[in-house]
Amino acid sequence: MVSKALLRLVSAVNRRRMKLLLGIALLAYVACDFLLNRSIQENGELKIESKIEEVGSLSCILLLFFSFTQKYPPVKFLSEKDRKRILITGGAGFVGSHLTDKLMMDGHEVTVVDNFFTGRKRNVEHWIGHENFELINHDVVEPLYIEVDQIYHLASPASPPNYMYNPIKTLKTNTIGTLNMLGLAKRVGARLLLASTSEVYGDPEVHPQSEDYWGHVNPIGPRACYDEGKRVAETMCYAYMKQEGVEVRVARIFNTFGPRMHMNDGRVVSNFILQALQGEPLTVYGSGSQTRAFQYVSDLVNGLVALMNSNVSSPVNLGNPEEHTILEFAQLIKSLVGSGSEIQFLSEAQDDPQKRKPDIRKAKMMLAWEPVVPLEEGLNKAIHYFRKELEYQANNQYIPKPKPARIKKGRTRHN
Numbered sequence: 446m447v448s449k450a451l452l453r454l455v456s457a458v459n460r461r462r463m464k465l466l467l468g469i470a471l472l473a474y475v476a477c478d479f480l481l482n483r484s485i486q487e488n489g490e491l492k493i494e495s496k497i498e499e500v501g502s503l504s505c506i507l508l509l510f511f512s513f514t515q516k517y518p519p520v521k522f523l524s525e526k527d528r529k530r531i532l533i534t535g536g537a538g539f540v541g542s543h544l545t546d547k548l549m550m551d552g553h554e555v556t557v558v559d560n561f562f563t564g565r566k567r568n569v570e571h572w573i574g575h576e577n578f579e580l581i582n583h584d585v586v587e588p589l590y591i592e593v594d595q596i597y598h599l600a601s602p603a604s605p606p607n608y609m610y611n612p613i614k615t616l617k618t619n620t621i622g623t624l625n626m627l628g629l630a631k632r633v634g635a636r637l638l639l640a641s642t643s644e645v646y647g648d649p650e651v652h653p654q655s656e657d658y659w660g661h662v663n664p665i666g667p668r669a670c671y672d673e674g675k676r677v678a679e680t681m682c683y684a685y686m687k688q689e690g691v692e693v694r695v696a697r698i699f700n701t702f703g704p705r706m707h708m709n710d711g712r713v714v715s716n717f718i719l720q721a722l723q724g725e726p727l728t729v730y731g732s733g734s735q736t737r738a739f740q741y742v743s744d745l746v747n748g749l750v751a752l753m754n755s756n757v758s759s760p761v762n763l764g765n766p767e768e769h770t771i772l773e774f775a776q777l778i779k780s781l782v783g784s785g786s787e788i789q790f791l792s793e794a795q796d797d798p799q800k801r802k803p804d805i806r807k808a809k810m811m812l813a814w815e816p817v818v819p820l821e822e823g824l825n826k827a828i829h830y831f832r833k834e835l836e837y838q839a840n841n842q843y844i845p846k847p848k849p850a851r852i853k854k855g856r857t858r859h860n
């Protein structure tokens with residue numbers, strides 16, 4: 446009876462709560478024991494030592510019990526024939542972790558590779574320890590030797606402030622990193638899907654953008670490390686396809702949002718939601734008349750999987766064609782949050798694309814795919830996520846004590 450009730454309780458709580466419960470249980474045990482035995486302390490040190498031993502063994506038993514009853518999201522069973530070994534580079538990032546969830550729940554074996562520059566262990570921690578899951582801390586700029594059937598190559602910072610932070614690293618990731626992954630695909634005979642971007646169209650002169658548009662990119666501007674990095678990554682895919690027979694898929698991903706975007710991501714959706722939730726001004730760059738079309742992350746993930754398993758080797762746009770100006774978008778977020786924040790106009794970002802909207806006829810026709818999550822529904826989910834994140838941050842804040850600055854004599858060092 447008792448053990449059944451305990452099992453029911455354990456399966457109802459997640460891992461973090463389990464650790465908390467375990468801590469509380471131990472504390473309660475020690476406290477009860479202390480109160481009960483306060484009156485019979487005549488046995489002195491011997492008694493205390495034996496109690497410490499008891500607590501130690503009890504915690505070991507509880508830890509073992511909790512690790513055996515570890516709860517994972519439900520996973521389908523796939524036969525050996527259908528189960529694939531899948532590598533996701535950047536799998537601990539925003540899009541990568543949602544893709545990890547889908548492929549794990551579909552019953553595949555998933556290896557996530559991430560250097561944790563923008564990815565976070567927290568995004569995939571619910572799979573750690575699962576027999577179908579592996580997490581490797583690795584930078585794709587270095588070669589990787591593993592055996593896989595499919596590679597989703599997502600590794601790269603994707604938000605403009607992040608990719609501009611270290612443009613040389615962004616270029617290395619997209620060039621050397623892509624060469625390494627194509628080399629791996631060639632060696633093990635895996636199919637590779639490249640997460641390319643709508644940024645290959647630059648500041649487009651054609652609207653909406655279809656896959657046959659060659660783009661309008663400033664090759665020496667601040668966005669070039671990403672735009673040109675992804676353009677050459679596409680070139681590499683087709684060179685490996687023609688010369689080495691590697692099977693490639695290229696997804697041109699348009700603006701995407703959803704839970705697990707980093708708080709410091711810097712892209713418009715997370716910025717506006719966080720600003721609205723905290724009553725700060727919503728920062729619109731330029732006049733706000735530039736347009737974007739936003740897709741919810743689950744739609745993108747379904748599109749990526751459909752493309753990987755299709756026979757379409759040429760590039761395919763994945764995005765939601767519902768287009769808004771950035772100012773409209775700011776007003777929509779303000780009203781969904783119910784925020785009294787002001788809208789603040791800041792200077793325009795250099796080379797910021799003025800219009801962007803995907804033409805998704807190819808994806809509809811060749812993959813039978815189209816986005817299904819309405820913008821407001823997706824935004825409400827993202828707002829819920831960021832609200833929780835703010836609570837989490839507030840409860841886990843470590844505020845370091847300010848130290849007086851030490852002034853050194855001599856030359857300043859630059860690392």
Ligand SMILES: O=c1ccn([C@@H]2O[C@H](COP(=O)(O)OP(=O)(O)O[C@H]3OC[C@@H](O)[C@H](O)[C@H]3O)[C@@H](O)[C@H]2O)c(=O)[nH]1
Pocket residue numbers: 603604605641642643644698699700701711712713714716717728729730731735737771794797798
């Ligand atoms: O706080 C902000 C942030 C952004 N913006 C504006 O909002 C628009 C969208 O900006 P984001 O930074 O979200 O994203 P961008 O469209 O510029 O780039 C994105 O393109 C597609 C993807 O491949 C990448 O995720 C990213 O590079 C831009 O016009 C930008 O200037 C604001 O007005 N305020």
